[in-house]
Amino acid sequence: MPAHPTTIDEVSQCVLDHPHVLPRGANTKPALSRTNADVTPLDLTAVRGVSAYDPGEFTITALAGTTLQEIAQTLNEHGQWLPFDPPLADAGATIGGTVAAGLSGPGRLRFGGVRDFLVGVRFIDGQGKLVRGGGTVVKNAAGFDLPKLMIGSLGRLGILVELSFKVFPKPESFTTLRVDAPDLDAAIDLICRLTSEPWDLHALDLEPPATLYLRLAGEPASLPQRIARLSDTIDHPAAALTDVDGPTWWDDANAFTWAPADTALVKVPLTPKRIAALDAHLESAGATRRYAAAGNVAWIAWPSAAPLDGLDQHLSADQLSGLVIRGDAQRIRLGVDPARPFMQRVKTALDPTHRFPDFS
Amino acid sequence: MDAARLMPWLAERFGPDRLLTEPGQLAPYESDALTAFAVTPRAVVLVQSADEVIDTVRICRDTAVPFVARGSGTSLSGGSVPVEGGIVIALNRLNRVLKLDPDQRIAVVEPGVTNNAVTDAAQPFGLFYAPDPSSQQICTIGGNVAFNSGGAHCLKYGMTSNHVLAIKAVLADGDIVEMGSDSLESVGPDAVGLFVGHEGLFGIALEITLRLVPRPEAYHTVLIGYRSTAEAGDAVAKIIATGLLPGALEIMDRLALDAAEASVNADFPPGAQAVLIVELEGAHEQVAVERQQLTQIIDQTNPTQVNVAADAAQRLAIWKGRKCAFSAVGQLSPDYIVQDGVVPRSRLGEALQRIEELADAHQLRCANVFHAGDGNLHPLILYDGRQSGAMHRAEQLAAEILTMCIEMNGSVTGEHGIGVEKREFLPRMFSEHDMTVMRRLHHAMDPAGVANTGKMLLPEPAEQSAAAMQSA
Ligand SMILES: Cc1cc2nc3c(=O)[nH]c(=O)nc-3n(C[C@H](O)[C@H](O)[C@H](O)COP(=O)(O)OP(=O)(O)OC[C@H]3O[C@@H](n4cnc5c(N)ncnc54)[C@H](O)[C@@H]3O)c2cc1C
Numbered sequence: 001m002p003a004h005p006t007t008i009d010e011v012s013q014c015v016l017d018h019p020h021v022l023p024r025g026a027n028t029k030p031a032l033s034r035t036n037a038d039v040t041p042l043d044l045t046a047v048r049g050v051s052a053y054d055p056g057e058f059t060i061t062a063l064a065g066t067t068l069q070e071i072a073q074t075l076n077e078h079g080q081w082l083p084f085d086p087p088l089a090d091a092g093a094t095i096g097g098t099v100a101a102g103l104s105g106p107g108r109l110r111f112g113g114v115r116d117f118l119v120g121v122r123f124i125d126g127q128g129k130l131v132r133g134g135g136t137v138v139k140n141a142a143g144f145d146l147p148k149l150m151i152g153s154l155g156r157l158g159i160l161v162e163l164s165f166k167v168f169p170k171p172e173s174f175t176t177l178r179v180d181a182p183d184l185d186a187a188i189d190l191i192c193r194l195t196s197e198p199w200d201l202h203a204l205d206l207e208p209p210a211t212l213y214l215r216l217a218g219e220p221a222s223l224p225q226r227i228a229r230l231s232d233t234i235d236h237p238a239a240a241l242t243d244v245d246g247p248t249w250w251d252d253a254n255a256f257t258w259a260p261a262d263t264a265l266v267k268v269p270l271t272p273k274r275i276a277a278l279d280a281h282l283e284s285a286g287a288t289r290r291y292a293a294a295g296n297v298a299w300i301a302w303p304s305a306a307p308l309d310g311l312d313q314h315l316s317a318d319q320l321s322g323l324v325i326r327g328d329a330q331r332i333r334l335g336v337d338p339a340r341p342f343m344q345r346v347k348t349a350l351d352p353t354h355r356f357p358d359f360s
Numbered sequence: 361m362d363a364a365r366l367m368p369w370l371a372e373r374f375g376p377d378r379l380l381t382e383p384g385q386l387a388p389y390e391s392d393a394l395t396a397f398a399v400t401p402r403a404v405v406l407v408q409s410a411d412e413v414i415d416t417v418r419i420c421r422d423t424a425v426p427f428v429a430r431g432s433g434t435s436l437s438g439g440s441v442p443v444e445g446g447i448v449i450a451l452n453r454l455n456r457v458l459k460l461d462p463d464q465r466i467a468v469v470e471p472g473v474t475n476n477a478v479t480d481a482a483q484p485f486g487l488f489y490a491p492d493p494s495s496q497q498i499c500t501i502g503g504n505v506a507f508n509s510g511g512a513h514c515l516k517y518g519m520t521s522n523h524v525l526a527i528k529a530v531l532a533d534g535d536i537v538e539m540g541s542d543s544l545e546s547v548g549p550d551a552v553g554l555f556v557g558h559e560g561l562f563g564i565a566l567e568i569t570l571r572l573v574p575r576p577e578a579y580h581t582v583l584i585g586y587r588s589t590a591e592a593g594d595a596v597a598k599i600i601a602t603g604l605l606p607g608a609l610e611i612m613d614r615l616a617l618d619a620a621e622a623s624v625n626a627d628f629p630p631g632a633q634a635v636l637i638v639e640l641e642g643a644h645e646q647v648a649v650e651r652q653q654l655t656q657i658i659d660q661t662n663p664t665q666v667n668v669a670a671d672a673a674q675r676l677a678i679w680k681g682r683k684c685a686f687s688a689v690g691q692l693s694p695d696y697i698v699q700d701g702v703v704p705r706s707r708l709g710e711a712l713q714r715i716e717e718l719a720d721a722h723q724l725r726c727a728n729v730f731h732a733g734d735g736n737l738h739p740l741i742l743y744d745g746r747q748s749g750a751m752h753r754a755e756q757l758a759a760e761i762l763t764m765c766i767e768m769n770g771s772v773t774g775e776h777g778i779g780v781e782k783r784e785f786l787p788r789m790f791s792e793h794d795m796t797v798m799r800r801l802h803h804a805m806d807p808a809g810v811a812n813t814g815k816m817l818l819p820e821p822a823e824q825s826a827a828a829m830q831s832a
Contacts (some may be wrong), residue, residue, distance in 0.1 A: 112518060135771055139771070139804055207420055219650065269545035269547060348734045359548060
């Protein structure tokens, strides 16, 4: 039976009351919150609400169960936003789950991912005690950087209860350009070239085999000319999407609506030049996939019919790591994990009694 | 400590040329840029390979002799001051850029590479390394990683941590660990994020993968004179409130301007009591529009003068005037303390006012030069160490300023780190249990307590007070 704490103190009490616990938010990333019989799920959705928001300061603090939608609405009233473009907002994802899963959306290309905007955390450790790291100011070098450590901690190092972010002004307008490269290699070459040049691309996603979606953001008067100048440097067919189609394409990308229902969704960090080798594997396995953030992350919809072991082997052979977000997998980590020995030390320090599950 | 075993081992491994033990040889390593703290190390080794670093760390572990990694020794918080009875592992010779991939915008470097050398290597490809501490000509990437160093351009692009993708390190107990990858994205807990800012307490970074960024197409750099620091501070709040996102927003007050003028012949508006430097950067068209918005805002802030950099040379001159400020203050005063604290940026005016009152109360002069956009203050407290009690008063003032930062819910350091200097202040920002967690993390990486021990975290039973380290 899941426990339903409503306050930070209750979260702490739940940790003390159960031998093994795992927090969950809105369950939009079910693979990450799946529990064995001996582990009590802690539903954090009632520990919610914006605790502090100072528009003039460009910082916001919210309890972990607050939905991304609520935060976006609050910020939007003042023309602000979380620039890392957190995914699965429409599905109801919470801010705590987003940080714990370490997920950022396509717009992370421009100013950075969730790790670049989280400035403070409060979490409950394996002893049920509240720990604070960082603070609420935008710059802070006091003590070890616990906020960064909790990015991607998957509820296995502690239960995030409150998070503080720096936020940015939201760009006034966006334009999307669709480019049809002749083949995957040409698309990858174009990714490398464009990101080495000062185009200030807001987002750049690749839909195999060879379609690129480029997004520019900024001041409305300057956008048409920026797009025109950018298109001039591209030899392949290119066309701007309409003001309806453009935003819809990115919303769909960030909601993973392109991933077929009967698949496991896997995140794989990589670099543009490693796409070709991986893509060949994925094509032959019949996996739908996209490469986001200028070829820095593959999102793979792996067919449920095929065991994830197959993907795991490919990733290991390519020295890549993967995280299963959705799907039936009994495991969440795939491929290699070079940081494991370092992280094992951290885990032992923060959760000596194994109150939270392991990372595997 | 079993130094009797250590010294012969070092002598054999490094030979007389690379093992320094004579007082004259050790003197340059006694302190860092915070000269109030000095400790003579037992020895200094000049390492030339990662293997030498690893073996030295392991022998220190086995003999329980503390070590301090040292880049260029420009730490302003006592971070690279030797530990009593310990050795210094000097990393400057590990200064190779191992790999530069312009297509994927990645550089892999050894820890002794200077910050500027990375940008120099990236320059031919139209790329640069974004974090730009004022000490960038000499400070090393290893030091930057240990302190999560910042700079004038961190407002938009973040600190060192936001630009480090992967690290290979030897932990204090001799294990080699790897974390991160070439990718901007990652899965699992952010190990790199935890390692950056460890202040040398976890071990020694051997190889660091950095992210490079394309040089912006256009800059618009303006230097604006004001009648008071408060007016400059208000202008910052106005600029931020309009939704502009400048690359840099820096303030210098009159005293800092005097120092810079005396030092580099900079051309500041005559009579201004403070200047604000604003830099917009990005695509031509975007900067052109933002430039108009900025001009309109500045017009409403009652400036005494507005200097727009007309070309790259003028832009560089503005930045030279800004970046020389710390060292230039030496022209005004025989001694000074560089402080580093953070307040909410919307309360800058209030904080500056308070600093002025506190300085007056101590009859000390205090120059201010700071990263206004981030609320990161750098009060420079001037004093004459030859006057009895002057240093004590300066330290007292520094402590009161830090207390103010804590009271305003800010931080006692934005980028210079805790080091030796601020160890007493950390427990005032964090709870007892927060401190326990930090200690546990430290212990997990350094069970024997040999890596830069005593920095950041006060020794547990107060064996070693700050006063005892203060032999200078
Ligand atoms: C004039 C001046 C201006 C400055 N301006 C700025 C500024 O604008 N912004 C800013 O943030 N700082 C600034 N600083 C502070 C300083 O330059 C930075 O802290 C810098 O990162 C230190 O680099 P370093 O190579 O000198 O390191 P050192 O002082 O040699 O060492 C600093 C710390 O890093 C550790 N360390 C060094 N190398 C390694 C390694 N490979 N692995 C693990 N630990 C290591 C050391 O043990 C020590 O604790 C300034 C300093 C001066 C003197």
